[in-house]
Amino acid sequence: MSLIETKQRLIQALGDKENRVIALSGKWGTGKSHLWRDVQRGAEVDESVTKAVYVSLFGLREMGELKLKAVQSAMSQVSEKTAGGERIRTALRGAKKVLESVHKAFSALDEIALLAVPSLLSEKLIVLDDIERKHEKLGLDEVMGFIDEFTTQHEARFVLILNDDQLSQRALWDTLREKVIDHEIRLITTVEEAFGIAKALTPTRYANAIEKASTTCGLENIRVIRKTIRAVNQILGDRNLDDAVLARVVPSAVLLSAIHFKGLNDGPDFQFVLSTGSVSDWAEILAEKEKDPDTADKRKAQWRSLLEELDIRSCDEFEQVVVDFLESGQFDISAVSTIVARYAAETEALKARDAAHRYMRQLTWDTDVDEAELVEIAKTLVPIAKHLDAYAVTDLSNAISSLPGGADSGNAIVQGWIEHFRTLPHEGSFDEDLFNRPIHDAIREAMASVEAQARSRVTLFETVQHIVKQSGWGTREELVMKTATAAEFESQIRSLSMDERAFFMRHMLRMRIQRGNYDSHFGTATERFTEACRVIATAPNSGRLGALIRALFKNASLESELDPREPGPGTMVGE
Template identity: 50%
Template structure:
């Protein structure tokens, strides 16, 4: 039952005095204790208002439970001076009488336990966190205590527990038949859980977070609250975040945080999320001839989730989020720079969102015929130049699969290449950290630019790069290996004083440390 209907049922069960023991079970973090607090605060029943509460978390003896309940009784007794005075007099008289029998009893801090039956008599007693009790406290002892107080002291009990995590299932099932009168199982909806969580931890990004939380089917209030806090900290109180930017950063943050905080049963791991759109993307359909395995079914389920969330690729932002979740620390300036980049590229983000929506409709909207799909594809292709090279490659691949879509798909790649060339870049790095698929024509464009940049790289440029980065790449190595005596003479004759000094000192360093450098250099030019 949902939170609302379970709450109504619990109120009805409490109104029936014949229900001595009511069990309220459900998954961890779904609001069982929260619901009890609401029932107690809103009840007009005096017995419910004065109910005693004890969490069994870490308790190892029945005596500790009784002490917790007696402590719970103190506020209500203080609110009733007559009742408090009577209890105090009974306590003092009892201690004095017992001291007369045995002096050592007066030194006991828990002497009030002797009067626990009288103080707990005819009370509603709530025992929470039964599954988190200490291992030394057996469940049969707890249920024996319940049986004693219901039979001999007219007490009533509400047991709150996560029955899925309860040990000693056989004992629990046996005593449930003998002790418990009614049992309610709480199945909190995602909407109910989010409403409670956002009430405890408000966020200006509430609407976008809720959408992603519902797609992840999260019902653990504590986990949702942690996710909201993580997003609030990562994004801060920025007022300049558009819907397109929020759609880019929040879904992946919700999913990664849900994974970290164990909020998804049998959910994906970080590596699966980071692999989206790459060659490692486990969404690749397996061979139809190969029997489907449990592992492939799980990955298909995970892929469906990431697709629904609109996560088709990851970048530095997801890496920053994971670092924060694992360490509790993150570089504020780095997050700011990434989000600022998203804001500056808002048109590109909107184009990305349009592309994601089209791909979603292509996969799921069976009502659209091929002509309608191609018509929508043409609208997306018109903005293909704003997409990153990996997304436009994916767009091309998907449109090609539509009968008659080859020309539109090719137009997407051609439009992207035309815009790319118009930027007149001297060099361009793919930075394909996640090894994502890329169209061969787009890859050729990057290779052409970098090949031209390679030709323009002089050994002076290479020296500056090595000095700055304490390392070199293929471009610098090729510049050193291809350098001739004439190239070195040209730099010496044509460089300014500052560059000449730097270059000569670097050449001397290479000569002194010849063994370190000789495998990377042209020996005919450097080591004559």
């Protein structure tokens, strides 16, 4: 039952005097206390409701504390010029006279109040909230006895506000429902209603973006939503951010906050979210495809579906800053500013990604839109698709091309991307995708062309320098080394400066000594290097360069490799 429907049912139940004990139940944080206050302030109820005695049992250890809090609530009406207020004042005066007749010391307010409880609460509507949060020393049977006494002997009525998802002693609660409660109303607040209440209590300039993410996460606990709003407000401050930037930062901030404040039902943990889109994440996805899914795999599949709904494809330092803030309560404001500024600079790319995500979602789920309209919408993506990565463009193009009449738009998206790609600076190394994601043939050809051009501009020295400094290599480095001829090695050695030559010779000799580690990647590169050195060292009038090479090979215990020999098959010396 929604909030609006529940409110009307509660008003009707309160209007029926036969309902001596009414229970308003539901999950923790879904707005039951808020609903009661809303009803109490309304014009549809009588004075017994507007002047109800409210008691929170949170932390109460004994019945005396409960009664005292009830009296304190009732005494708030003493100064009011009403019949109820006059009745309370009369009860207090009578209680004081009784106590003082026994002993003059009995004039303390607490003793007076406790003695006056029956008179003070007679014919009152008493609201008991937070019953499940009472101290364990205060037994539920005592609370039930209190309710029974005042309903049967003093014409009181009760409203019990119950968080039934947190109740212990289930058998006793069943007894409460069976023997005490006359009418129970269960509140099921929608996620939209919960956010509406939270937003009214905790304003934010990012309300639309937070509501979208909160609704996707299914957050229905108002306390959790308010904490989430406060977290987003603190992290983002009062920045005037573009919608595309908000679409990048708010969903992950909301999700991580919901995880931290335990607002998700069987949701992921921080580590799962932070690793999204990483090599380990993709490796796990590929491994899961090779076996029948178990319970853990199915849970992770649901988590990935949630992340996809939120359009969280990968995480970077922003998500780490959010986690640090949630765990410590502190964060680096300058770091957030730097990250958000970078996102703002990448606004066009973020807008393109958001538009592509919305289109793919519409293509999948909006069955009310016909295919012709989807093709027309696809045309609007052609100018912005250049800001996407090659894999996203491939997916988008394939999806659009599968529509009747969509081939032209799908092809235009690819061609527009390629034209933009060719205008950008490239190092020329496009490593193979570790996850075997599909890539359009035309895009692959464009990448290969750019790679070949860049490779022709990269020297052997630059390649070796990259391998050493990066402690690794990619496709570009492998291709340069595999295709290098002995003549190219010779030319490189002769053209280097003193420091460059020392660096190049030292590391090429190391590769030659450890060629078992390199030959599978670089082919015969170290052999071509040795051939080039042999040509220089054995040439007439080789001079000091020849002497240097002979000394280096001798120190490396490789001097025999400089001995003259007949060119073998495939040798490229002198080419």
